[in-house]
Amino acid sequence: MESLTLSDVEQKYYSELFLSCDVDNTKKVASNGKVLDLFRAAQLSNEVVHQITELCGATRLGHFGRSQFYIALKLIALAQSGLPLRVESLNSVRDLPLPRFVMGKNEQEMRHAVMFADTENQGPYFPRPPGRVQAKKVSAHEMIQPCVPTVDPQPDTTSPVVSPHQSPPTSPHAWRKHKRQASGGNVDRQPSVPGVVWPHFREAQPGPVTGDGMWSAHSPPPVQESWVSFTDTPPSSTLPMHPPSAQPESTTVRTVPSAMTTNEIQRQISGYDDPWKITDEQRQYYINQFKTIQADLTGLIPGSAAKEFFTKSKLPILELSHIWELSDFDKDGALTLDEFCAAFHLVVARKNGYDLPEKLPESLMPKLIDLDDSAGVPEPAPEVGFSASPVEVTPNKSPSMPSLNQNWSELNQSNEQWETFSERSSSSQTLTQFDSNIAPADPDTAIVHPVPIRMTPSKIHMQEMELKRTGSDHTHPTSPLMAKPPELSDEAKLAATIKFPGTTVGDGYSSSDSFTSDQEPISSAVNRQRSHSGTSPEGLKVVAPPPPPPRPHASHSRSSSLDMNRNFAAVPAGPQQPGVVAFPPAVPPRPLPTQTSVPHGHRSVEGDGLPAHTSTSPHQMPEQPNFADFSQFQAFAVDQPADDGENASDSGQAERCAETTGTMKTAKNDVQSEERNATTVNSAKVSTPLAPPPKPVRRRLKSEDELRPDVEDLPQKSNVIATVLATQPSIPRSIGKDKKAIQASIRRNKETNTVLARLNSELQQQLKDLLEERISLEVQLEQLRPFSHL
Amino acid sequence: QSLCVHLNYPLYIRSVPTQGELKFHYTVHTSLDVVEEKISGVGKALADQRELYLGLLYPTEDYKVYGYVTNSKVKFVIVVDSSNTSLRDNEIRSMFRKLHNSFTDVMCNPFYNPGDPIQSKAFDSIVSTMMVQAC
Numbered sequence: 062m063e064s065l066t067l068s069d070v071e072q073k074y075y076s077e078l079f080l081s082c083d084v085d086n087t088k089k090v091a092s093n094g095k096v097l098d099l100f101r102a103a104q105l106s107n108e109v110v111h112q113i114t115e116l117c118g119a120t121r122l123g124h125f126g127r128s129q130f131y132i133a134l135k136l137i138a139l140a141q142s143g144l145p146l147r148v149e150s151l152n153s154v155r156d157l158p159l160p161r162f163v164m165g166k167n168e169q170e171m172r173h174a175v176m177f178a179d180t181e182n183q184g185p186y187f188p189r190p191p192g193r194v195q196a197k198k199v200s201a202h203e204m205i206q207p208c209v210p211t212v213d214p215q216p217d218t219t220s221p222v223v224s225p226h227q228s229p230p231t232s233p234h235a236w237r238k239h240k241r242q243a244s245g246g247n248v249d250r251q252p253s254v255p256g257v258v259w260p261h262f263r264e265a266q267p268g269p270v271t272g273d274g275m276w277s278a279h280s281p282p283p284v285q286e287s288w289v290s291f292t293d294t295p296p297s298s299t300l301p302m303h304p305p306s307a308q309p310e311s312t313t314v315r316t317v318p319s320a321m322t323t324n325e326i327q328r329q330i331s332g333y334d335d336p337w338k339i340t341d342e343q344r345q346y347y348i349n350q351f352k353t354i355q356a357d358l359t360g361l362i363p364g365s366a367a368k369e370f371f372t373k374s375k376l377p378i379l380e381l382s383h384i385w386e387l388s389d390f391d392k393d394g395a396l397t398l399d400e401f402c403a404a405f406h407l408v409v410a411r412k413n414g415y416d417l418p419e420k421l422p423e424s425l426m427p428k429l430i431d432l433d434d435s436a437g438v439p440e441p442a443p444e445v446g447f448s449a450s451p452v453e454v455t456p457n458k459s460p461s462m463p464s465l466n467q468n469w470s471e472l473n474q475s476n477e478q479w480e481t482f483s484e485r486s487s488s489s490q491t492l493t494q495f496d497s498n499i500a501p502a503d504p505d506t507a508i509v510h511p512v513p514i515r516m517t518p519s520k521i522h523m524q525e526m527e528l529k530r531t532g533s534d535h536t537h538p539t540s541p542l543m544a545k546p547p548e549l550s551d552e553a554k555l556a557a558t559i560k561f562p563g564t565t566v567g568d569g570y571s572s573s574d575s576f577t578s579d580q581e582p583i584s585s586a587v588n589r590q591r592s593h594s595g596t597s598p599e600g601l602k603v604v605a606p607p608p609p610p611p612r613p614h615a616s617h618s619r620s621s622s623l624d625m626n627r628n629f630a631a632v633p634a635g636p637q638q639p640g641v642v643a644f645p646p647a648v649p650p651r652p653l654p655t656q657t658s659v660p661h662g663h664r665s666v667e668g669d670g671l672p673a674h675t676s677t678s679p680h681q682m683p684e685q686p687n688f689a690d691f692s693q694f695q696a697f698a699v700d701q702p703a704d705d706g707e708n709a710s711d712s713g714q715a716e717r718c719a720e721t722t723g724t725m726k727t728a729k730n731d732v733q734s735e736e737r738n739a740t741t742v743n744s745a746k747v748s749t750p751l752a753p754p755p756k757p758v759r760r761r762l763k764s765e766d767e768l769r770p771d772v773e774d775l776p777q778k779s780n781v782i783a784t785v786l787a788t789q790p791s792i793p794r795s796i797g798k799d800k801k802a803i804q805a806s807i808r809r810n811k812e813t814n815t816v817l818a819r820l821n822s823e824l825q826q827q828l829k830d831l832l833e834e835r836i837s838l839e840v841q842l843e844q845l846r847p848f849s850h851l
Numbered sequence: 852q853s854l855c856v857h858l859n860y861p862l863y864i865r866s867v868p869t870q871g872e873l874k875f876h877y878t879v880h881t882s883l884d885v886v887e888e889k890i891s892g893v894g895k896a897l898a899d900q901r902e903l904y905l906g907l908l909y910p911t912e913d914y915k916v917y918g919y920v921t922n923s924k925v926k927f928v929i930v931v932d933s934s935n936t937s938l939r940d941n942e943i944r945s946m947f948r949k950l951h952n953s954f955t956d957v958m959c960n961p962f963y964n965p966g967d968p969i970q971s972k973a974f975d976s977i978v979s980t981m982m983v984q985a986c
Contacts, residue, residue, distance in 0.1 A: 364959065365961055378962050386971055393959065
């Protein structure tokens with residue numbers, strides 16, 4: 062072989078070329094095919110190529126050894142420069158420019174050629190050179206692999222060979238390996254060559270190539286560095302061409318996962334102006350990959366599947382985690398097609414040495430419309446520069462997204478916006494999370510809700526409720542009451558309780574307050590009833606449902622005739638009784654009161670019922686001691702106007718009752734109502750109040766229905782309380798004899814209500830007295846105070 | 852001022868002004884006891900997001916410790932110096948909410964194994980932003 066002396070530049074260049082041709086990694090021989098391709102790329106006629114081949118001795122050897130290759134390259138340079146091909150000239154020509162090879166397709170080739178022409182002594186540009194090849198390696202690869210199907214062998218700036226996740230390191234690494242391998246033959250020079258080459262590349266960096274920043278970022282791998290620098294150093298004259306040309310093309314080079322060698326298909330990551338843009342080819346590839354995981358393109362890839370998929374890329378988990386964070390826009394733990402493409406793209410980029418951006422690049426934002434930001438997100442800071450407009454729009458997303466997208470892209474870079482968005486999206490998640498947390502925490506509302514629906518504001522209801530209450534109060538132990546709880550589901554119970562308040566309100570409470578206050582005792586009464594089913598009332602009050610629902614009933618009840626209110630004033634007394642009757646007797650005295658009440662007929666609320674009441678009360682006494690109290694109250698109520706002493710005693714009882722009920726207010730109201738009733742009782746007939754009650758009475762509880770007839774019968778009963786008591790237990794259940802029982806209970810309830818109303822009034826009077834005393838005491842205290850201060 | 856995400860062992864600790872992390876570690880650990888106590892006390896209010904308490908006001912280093920527990924027993928602890936006009940309750944709550952959101956975002960990442968130290972940059976950025984705002 063002819064001796065061949067190469068300049069350093071040439072040396073590097075040639076070695077590089079050799080490496081690129083050294084497909085088989087023989088480190089010694091460049092495959093004929095590639096070499097020939099390379100030679101052809103030199104745009105020399107075939108004859109010349111043939112001649113060169115002969116001259117370099119490859120023909121003889123049958124293959125291109127390193128020396129042959131170098132010779133050939135030199136000859137090519139000669140030929141390109143127009144010099145005759147002579148072996149002698151190999152060493153003689155000093156300023157022989159480096160052989161230029163045109164790679165890639167068409168215009169790129171032309172560009173290359175142009176660039177080549179322009180670039181001189183700038184090191185082996187050919188694949189990379191003219192800025193075009195900013196993906197130097199890639200272009201080099203491309204040159205060596207003319208078969209590269211990629212559209213643009215010119216990776217604008219980012220040439221990192223993108224190897225699908227399955228392939229190990231990026232092509233740069235492969236490239237480097239290649240070189241290293243190739244260096245085997247020429248140890249002395251080889252190591253230096255790459256090193257020299259790289260700096261060369263580095264020098265040539267012009268400004269415009271935005272991708273350079275990215276490249277420069279890859280300091281760790283020297284090869285990449287050089288790649289980067291190389292891109293930066295394209296000849297100024299040629300450079301300008303490339304960026305503009307590069308812009309529209311975002312060629313992506315990707316290496317086939319199979320091999321690390323340059324044979325792999327390489328695509329460049331999108332051009333520098335938008336380094337993160339995904340080319341159509343890439344996108345198609347991504348979509349295909351997406352399909353392998355999730356057939357439905359509009360569907361989502363679950364996080365676990367995505368994890369497996371991307372783990373194959375052998376990136377460190379931390380980076381994968383970061384990629385995920387960037388790409389999972391809606392933070393739903395799953396990837397849509399756009400998200401997947403973005404993630405894949407980031408993986409590819411990472412594998413090619415690109416550092417991951419802090420924020421998702423705009424071009425990778427999942428968008429409803431695939432906006433190609435060819436206009437660019439040109440940021441010299443390659444990685445971080447991309448404004449993350451956190452808008453994710455998948456094809457499935459609503460059309461509103463695009464507009465949002467626009468807004469976001471306008472907003473751009475703000476971390477706050479990013480945060481805001483993530484907050485928004487995540488907040489929705491968290492909101493749901495919180496909501497779910499909150500929801501179960503309030504079972505009461507859940508229980509209460511159905512109640513209002515059930516509750517139909519009606520006078521009848523309210524009256525019935527009141528009656529029930531009173532009846533229940535009186536006859537807690539009665540079987541009807543006990544039967545009641547079983548019948549009542551939770552809702553029913555609530556309904557019942559609510560109804561009770563309703564009825565009480567209708568009975569006489571003109572104020573919603575009283576109504577609400579009734580609810581409590583009512584609920585407590587109901588609770589008691591429930592517990593009665595057990596045996597003794599225990600903590601009945603605890604189960605009281607929330608007051609609000611019954612309110613409307615109160616209004617309704619209020620709307621009911623005043624007569625009803627008055628008449629049912631006695632009923633309100635009923636709720637008092639539940640409070641009073643803390644221990645619902647187990648035995649349903651219903652029969653007794655029924656018997657007693659029926660014959661008695663419905664008496665007037667106050668007075669008439671007394672005797673009957675008393676008669677019945679003894680029956681109930683053992684079971685309902687409070688009833689005895691009520692009877693006393695009844696008597697008291699009758700005597701109230703004239704007997705203060707009784708008032709006192711009764712008030713004492715009333716107080717007890719009130720205490721047990723825990724609602725002074727209701728007591729007062731009861732008393733007041735009782736008072737009113739007392740005034741009107743004698744004159745008022747129960748029949749009148751009874752009449753209204755029947756009207757409103759409607760569906761709901763059968764007790765209500767039962768109450769109706771009971772109400773009608775009330776006027777006939779003289780023993781109100783007894784009747785009420787009788788009706789109460791009967792109200793809830795047993796239909797057979799229920800009517801009478803209900804009626805009796807209704808009467809009883811009314812009577813108790815009346816009594817309680819009176820009691821209430823008395824208590825209120827006492828309260829007033831006490832308040833007056835208190836005021837006087839306070840005044841005295843104040844008088845004394847100054848002295849203390851002194 | 853510092854912040855810590857805890858799962859009975861610290862998953863994440865970040866402090867802003869002083870880097871006296873050790874001290875914060877100690878503080879956080881002691882506060883964990885109080886948190887545990889609160890959790891166990893209220894059986895049903897596990898979903899109590901707002902587990903806020905002002906305690907640990909040491910005479911020397913007066914700072915307030917706020918706690919927050921998620922449903923998965925992950926605890927967030929914020930320690931603020933009492934020197935700065937104490938943040939309003941709402942602010943603390945919003946901070947916790949943000950934290951929770953960010954934390955769920957981290958959790959959503961399939962590559963994140965629950966129990967690993969949190970190395971998410973997004974999370975870091977959010978935390979930093981928040982702490983800067985609070986300071």
